[in-house]
Amino acid sequence: MSEVVVTGAALRAQHVLPGDLFAALPGARAHGADFTADAVAAGAVAVLTDEAGAARPAVRDSGLPVLVHPDPRAALGPLASHIYGEPSLALKVLGVTGTSGKTTTSYMVESGLAAAGHRTGLIGTVETRIAGERLDSAFTTPEAPDLQALFAVMLERGVTHVPMEVSSHALALGRAAGTRFAVGAFTNLSQDHLDFHPDMEDYFRTKAQLFDGRSAVEVVCVDGEWGRRLVTPATVTVATTGDARWTATDVRTSLSGEQSFTIHGSEGRTLAATLPIPGTFNVANALLAAAVLHEVGVPDEAIVVGLADVRVPGRMERVALGQDFTAVVDYSHKPEAVAVALDAMRARTDGRVITVLGCGGDRDTAKRPLMGAEAARRSDLLVVTDDNPRTESPAAIRAAVLAGAESVPAAQRGEVRDIGDRRQAIAAAVAAARSGDVVVVAGKGHETGQEVAGVVHPFSDRDELEAAIRERLGTVTG
Template sequence: MHWPDLIAEITAVGSSGTAAQPITGIEYDSRRIRLGCVFVAMKGGSTDGNRYINKAIDAGAIGIITDSSHSYDHLVVYKPEVAVAEVEHGRRALAEASAAFFGHPERVLAATGITGTNGKTTTAFLAESLLNAAARETVLIGTIEYHVAGEVRPSLHTTPESRDLFELMADGASRGATELVTEVSSHGLDQGRAYGVPFDVAIFTNLTRDHLDYHQTMEKYFAAKRLLFEGTMYPPPRVAVLNAHDERTPELAGAARIAGAEVRTYGIGIGDFRAASHTLTPGGAVMQIETPAGSAEVRSHLAGEVNILNLLAAFTAAHARGISFDQLVGSVPQLTPVPGRFQPVDGGQPFTVIVDYAHTDDALRNLIALARQLVAKSDGRIITVFGCGGDRDRTKRPKMGYAAGEGSDFVVATSDNPRSEEPRAILNEIEPALKASGVRYSVEPDRTAAIRFALGSAKANDVVLIAGKGHEKEQILADRTIPFDDSEVALAALRDLGYGG
């Protein structure tokens, strides 16, 4: 690809120069520039890429796409052989340039996007599994990991920048993938990271309080989610799959229909695709699924009502992607739990230990309610270990404290990625809500010590919930990041307690 070919595919307001040599890459990070690259200089949330144009040119960039060049005219030293294009929207230009450079993989992969506060990761994994069971090759982009036609790669961002997304898509398409399943975060939607991806199916799981450190208000948070459905910043999906239980769904359904999308709802007892009845079992659930395409009894290995909803969302989306009802029903029993989502830790102990990613008050409440079902027929207690992240929405802290306290029999409040904040200061904002709930509790800033204390306090039939980190493998402190895996820490503690040999 040469510069004129690239310019023909982006929305530019002006351009000058023509780079002679072929383009070797598209980059938005000047540190990744190599000879022959085009550098997309765009304003970001924490920095402005236009400040690094000189660095990109010195590193070998042959073309610059900029959204605010005039702000830095007095600093930039262009070379005659470097072509320049001016654009109004940097991230949109990045997506357009990336789609063109990587051969338009969005025209090969049919995209399913999942947004919502809770359940995105589980729903994405389940949707991919249902597609794979129908012999479709997939690309999965999400919080835990990426999948590229069966190859597992580490996840860098829930929703990567469009350049990286298109590269992953192109890699998958070259390996025979025909489907993209991706979590689409509110940050990613608001910042335009999903520009250029036409979503065939879009799923809305729910909306509860989260990320207000970024969005500031619930209305702005919801507005970011709504972008996936309303056809303003992004094309509307062909099919919108919406949680019938969420109070925001009627508004979202209205916006989606106006934009031209078909709306399908899902739920427990309600919705187009619904669990008309269900029985929770120690190993999952048995449910009677009723849909416009048919009815059947299915057995799932995913525990709790929240996972019934996640399964129904994935089931509805996969059906919208052309998988038959009977094939989906046959695939459900083979579905397995997602890493870090209600993940059991078994060291041979006489009580249950669960690691889960729950890091909002709503998710924590759901997690504890599920644990309560496990101890309903015994004298077991629920012991909950949790914390709140530093440099994040502080209004969540008392809400999570109260959610943990009102549902648990004993709570250990601890650290969960304190980042630049003092762990004790975070815990001081949680503790009043624990007191108000009336629960017995302990405060231990050291997460390892907190997990060990909780496990040492457990008796037969109890359930110990270790919440907040789930699949994460590190703890982010003020001065360093250290390896930290809740399940490994729990297993080590159980061994020290004499379990597991």
């Protein structure tokens, strides 16, 4: 057979372009090999699959060269990287993993890089950006062929540094395989994704893959035991409490939620930092970002400017329209994330904490009552509502959250209401707020849709919170 030139890769037949390698992977419902004819029609020039796929008639009859591997998904990342010219070797890819804080830390890192004059990319839950151009994100971490193609495009557009969220799914499914990281960073670990991982140990082992040698420098927050388990003699450690190479002191929070603190870093450096978002956990994120930025040569002054200027969609995002109470949208959708977000809000108000909370369908069911309990314990008023029910019964999901909330003794929790319609729930929370209170709309953060029965309807927590506040101000001012 004559030599074949491969210019790209795809793992879905409908995404194949002329010259692509088609990765025909086994799936839960079907084998990708069965779609080989569609891939050939679209211009595929070679096939990667397993032995079962290679035996399918569609592959045997394709007339294309076939690469057979016992685990083709594991091989796809390195192969895609090779096809696109090993782009991560020419970029400084800065990977951030952990349960909470990946998005916020990535934005902090990007902000610091921009302050230093670097041309940046960004890959994560909210969006992908290439030198300022925004693309919607389908996954926290794209599939391997898409990721390597993104890196190649970034190089073509002059990008030098790429902060990137690295999910446990990406590590388990090989999406990040073939990527060389200049820095790998770890935020924390708490219960999440136990619909995908059998237990917390498996979840941790998967996250730990970012620190298996694929990252040239490892930066780890050691505030928790999971982080401490990752430490080696070469690890750059950060902590808000205890010993580490990067720490913070003199943390102060203004009435507006802005935080100021002193960063103590490598080689005895001291930085006076400000952060426009509340929460001690965001101080930990800022320390992590500062250490990552230092490791790639960003000057101290740019680190400080980057932290002060950072804006993170849907992460402790304030909605301020002149109302006499604080209103915040946050993506917290895990028990520990809910707890730390509400603790942060409680610490900065003498008023009440009012929380709007739901849980997503078709995801880890065990965390629903835990989230309800954490929110009830910390709220003077908890409004349980729908999040993204997906294919599940919204009422059944709310019942699990309510059961957790009501498991907290009455003397240790506030009022709990059940309002399924999320728009009405947000409006009810705003209507209940008094001067000096805090309203937290938790769970969906930056999302602009609500998935119900398989249909995604336009919905933005920020827009709905703004509308409710404007309605209230209009009512109050007449």
